[in-house]
Amino acid sequence: MGEIRIHPAINVLRYAILIILAAIFLIPVLFIAFTALKSKGDLMTSPFYALPNPFHWENFSKAWNQGNMGLYMKNTLIICLVKVPLGILIEALAAYSLTRMVFKWNNLLFAFFLVGMMIPMQATLVPLNMFLNKTHLVSTYPGIFLIYIGFGIPFGILILRGFFRTIPKEIDESAVIDGCGEMGKFLRIILPLSMPAVATLVIFDFMATWNEFLLAQIFITKDTMRTITTGLMAFKGEHSADYTLMNAGVLISILPSLIVYLLFQKYFVSGLAGSVKG
Amino acid sequence: MTTKTIKPWLFLMPALIIYLTVIFIPALYTMYLSLFSWNGVSSSKVFVGLNNYSDLFMHDTVFAKALKNNLVWMIGSLTLMVGSGLALALLLNKKLKGRIIFRGVFYFPYVLSGIVVATGWAWLYNPTQGFVNKLLTMLGLEHWTQAWLADPKTALYAVFIAAMWQGIGQPMVLFLAGLQTIPQDPYEAALIDGAKSHQSFWYITLPLLRETFLIVIATTLIGSMKVYDIIYGMTGGGPAESTQVLSTWMVSQTFKFANIGTGSAIAAVLVLICMIVIIPYVYYTTKKSHV
Numbered sequence: 001m002g003e004i005r006i007h008p009a010i011n012v013l014r015y016a017i018l019i020i021l022a023a024i025f026l027i028p029v030l031f032i033a034f035t036a037l038k039s040k041g042d043l044m045t046s047p048f049y050a051l052p053n054p055f056h057w058e059n060f061s062k063a064w065n066q067g068n069m070g071l072y073m074k075n076t077l078i079i080c081l082v083k084v085p086l087g088i089l090i091e092a093l094a095a096y097s098l099t100r101m102v103f104k105w106n107n108l109l110f111a112f113f114l115v116g117m118m119i120p121m122q123a124t125l126v127p128l129n130m131f132l133n134k135t136h137l138v139s140t141y142p143g144i145f146l147i148y149i150g151f152g153i154p155f156g157i158l159i160l161r162g163f164f165r166t167i168p169k170e171i172d173e174s175a176v177i178d179g180c181g182e183m184g185k186f187l188r189i190i191l192p193l194s195m196p197a198v199a200t201l202v203i204f205d206f207m208a209t210w211n212e213f214l215l216a217q218i219f220i221t222k223d224t225m226r227t228i229t230t231g232l233m234a235f236k237g238e239h240s241a242d243y244t245l246m247n248a249g250v251l252i253s254i255l256p257s258l259i260v261y262l263l264f265q266k267y268f269v270s271g272l273a274g275s276v277k278g
Numbered sequence: 279m280t281t282k283t284i285k286p287w288l289f290l291m292p293a294l295i296i297y298l299t300v301i302f303i304p305a306l307y308t309m310y311l312s313l314f315s316w317n318g319v320s321s322s323k324v325f326v327g328l329n330n331y332s333d334l335f336m337h338d339t340v341f342a343k344a345l346k347n348n349l350v351w352m353i354g355s356l357t358l359m360v361g362s363g364l365a366l367a368l369l370l371n372k373k374l375k376g377r378i379i380f381r382g383v384f385y386f387p388y389v390l391s392g393i394v395v396a397t398g399w400a401w402l403y404n405p406t407q408g409f410v411n412k413l414l415t416m417l418g419l420e421h422w423t424q425a426w427l428a429d430p431k432t433a434l435y436a437v438f439i440a441a442m443w444q445g446i447g448q449p450m451v452l453f454l455a456g457l458q459t460i461p462q463d464p465y466e467a468a469l470i471d472g473a474k475s476h477q478s479f480w481y482i483t484l485p486l487l488r489e490t491f492l493i494v495i496a497t498t499l500i501g502s503m504k505v506y507d508i509i510y511g512m513t514g515g516g517p518a519e520s521t522q523v524l525s526t527w528m529v530s531q532t533f534k535f536a537n538i539g540t541g542s543a544i545a546a547v548l549v550l551i552c553m554i555v556i557i558p559y560v561y562y563t564t565k566k567s568h569v
Contacts, residue, residue, distance in 0.1 A: 014374070017369065021366070022383045025387070025443065027409070032398050048409060048412040093293065094289065094294070101285065101289065113297060117556070118500060118557075119302075120504050123308050125533075126311060127305075127307040146296065213507045214506055214507065214529075218529075243401060253391075257390055
């Protein structure tokens with residue numbers, strides 16, 4: 001018995017469809033890469049499908065310098081490096097309380113946090129702006145950290161609570177016998193056991209923060225604090241006619257996401273699958 | 279209060295305070311602001327009751343357009359995006375050489391930012407040098423070429439195709455995960471009973487994917503109400519406001535025209551629609567977790 005056999009002809013057809021579709025998915029990226037590697041003159045004269053000849057690698061260094069890409073990447077990285085670990089710690093503490101502590105409000109509070117997932121950011125922008133102005137936190141890192149962490153809380157709690165619930169309660173009980181307090185249980189047992197979920201969340205959170213645009217657009221008014229997305233928009237505005245540089249800029253800003261994705265591909269898939277079971 | 283009753287709150291405190299400060303209270307305050315006429319600067323807000331709402335629904339033609347565009351986007355996502363995601367998942371759910379590579383190719387645009395996708399695709403749609411028109415010309419379809427993003431008739435659909443390219447991987451991966459939880463036995467039993475493969479699909483696969491469908495549909499609906507980055511990045515709501523959706527129109531009203539009351543009312547409508555979609559889902563998820 002075992003596997004249901006598939007007719008070889010159907011398998012060939014399946015491959016043909018997949019290869020055509022994959023090509024359709026990759027062609028936009030190739031076209032962007034070709035553009036980024038051509039000189040302005042070649043772009044006008046050579047056919048669109050022609051390989052760049054010669055390769056104009058200097059477009060990348062020009063885009064990097066003229067677009068302040070290094071600065072914007074540094075700014076975005078600072079936000080990610082604080083927001084992601086701090087946010088996850090805060091979410092994990094809450095998820096621990098929601099799953100491990102005897103407490104009659106557990107489910108109600110969980111539902112209350114989930115409500116946050118259906119509130120679009122747009123519905124908070126004006127009051128948040130007033131709040132940041134009043135507290136002089138506009139265009140400051142503490143203000144940005146606060147807001148980014150806030151919007152990560154509902155999703156983070158959803159994922160971590162889902163995982164914490166799968167850890168058997170007997171493990172906690174034995175820890176209590178060994179004299180662990182709640183904090184000890186959280187730090188020494190639940191958190192280490194939850195590393196798969198935490199890893200997934202780190203990666204998702206990193207990508208979401210790296211790619212975030214609306215909050216950065218509204219709350220970061222200082223040019224030198226721009227993130228990679230708002231920086232790319234500004235670059236596009238200034239170089240709207242220079243397609244070679246613009247596409248080089250696009251590729252540069254893709255690179256970190258692509259590296260993270262290739263390194264941690266399995267977490268993207270297993271992480272999503274985990275949230276399905278939730 | 280004993281320490282035993284206080285402790286759970288201590289663990290919850292940081293998350294709860296930040297959540298209240300950043301999301302919950304601001305959202306409530308936005309509802310309140312939607313009842314006023316205010317430019318955001320002057321110290322006096324004028325109470326106008328529900329006038330902002332009635333103005334939106336009776337007089338604001340862009341709002342009507344935005345609402346319609348959200349609806350078009352939603353229907354397009356539910357049919358084309360979810361449908362293709364499911365089709366790709368079914369194609370990839372067999373033992374297949376290079377399966378992981380194909381999955382990676384279809385999913386990777388999802389990890390890019392909306393702004394990057396918008397910038398790249400705007401170049402593909404460039405009227406004179408973009409890929410789309412050059413390809414059409416090469417294929418002898420020159421009369422099909424047009425300024426895709428500059429024509430109000432095509433702009434929304436052109437942006438939607440870019441969004442599909444970016445987003446299709448998400449339903450695909452969710453469906454793949456769902457398909458992997460389905461055991462082989464029912465298919466073997468059906469095969470022995472002489473079921474055709476399309477019958478297995480309708481009577482075994484689809485019903486067993488019920489949970490996955492719930493998640494995919496809920497996230498797709500919310501996603502299509504929240505869509506912002508890719509539209510802002512490609513067209514900014516234009517040409518002639520033809521690609522405005524509620525989220526972009528809200529930001530324009532608030533931060534471009536300083537109509538805080540109107541912007542807040544649009545945000546409130548957005549929240550309301552999202553609630554209608556997701557409350558049944560949250561109810562279902564939390565209820566299930568009691569078991």
